[in-house]
Amino acid sequence: MANTGIIKNQAAKNAAVKAQAANGDIAPAAAKTTAGILNAIMDGEGYRKRFNELMGERAPQFISSIISMVNADSMLSAVVKDAPQTIITAALKAATLNLPIDPALGMAYVMPFKNSKKIGNEWVTKNEATCVLGYRGLLNLANRTGAYTNINATDVRE
Secondary structure (H helix, E strand, C coil): CHHHHHHHHHHHHHHHHHHHHHHCCCCCHHHHCHHHHHHHHHHHCCHHHHHHHHHHHHHHHHHHHHHHHHHHCHHHHHHHHHCHHHHHHHHHHHHHCCCCCCCCCCCEEEEEEEEEEEECCEEEEEEEEEEEECHHHHHHHHHHHCCCCCCCCCCCCC
């Protein structure tokens, strides 16, 4: 029974911290980390709900793979500081196609790019991410159509 009181007390403290952070009174340490930023955006802008609709019970695994992928790549970590929603929308594109974003599988990649835009008279460079399909992902999508019985993929060399 003592554990129940501790859990309720901790839940009350967490709720108070979240309320203070929402008011801008404090910035919790978790919000400063890459995972904290991505989780805050997913919860605040309804992306987590969209992942649940698309992926079903696999959504938490897919979301954790996004966070792992960003933590492993310093360029994607830079994107989190400039435009974190581009990482999530790129991952959503891969989820819509039912392709994993694990780089080792080669199906779909979330790639960081430096995007320059002219605002007024100045060029502003911003790190953004986009979804790029790998050849294995393209083969997978083509095979799913049922229009192909066999597809050969080879490398192109001069």
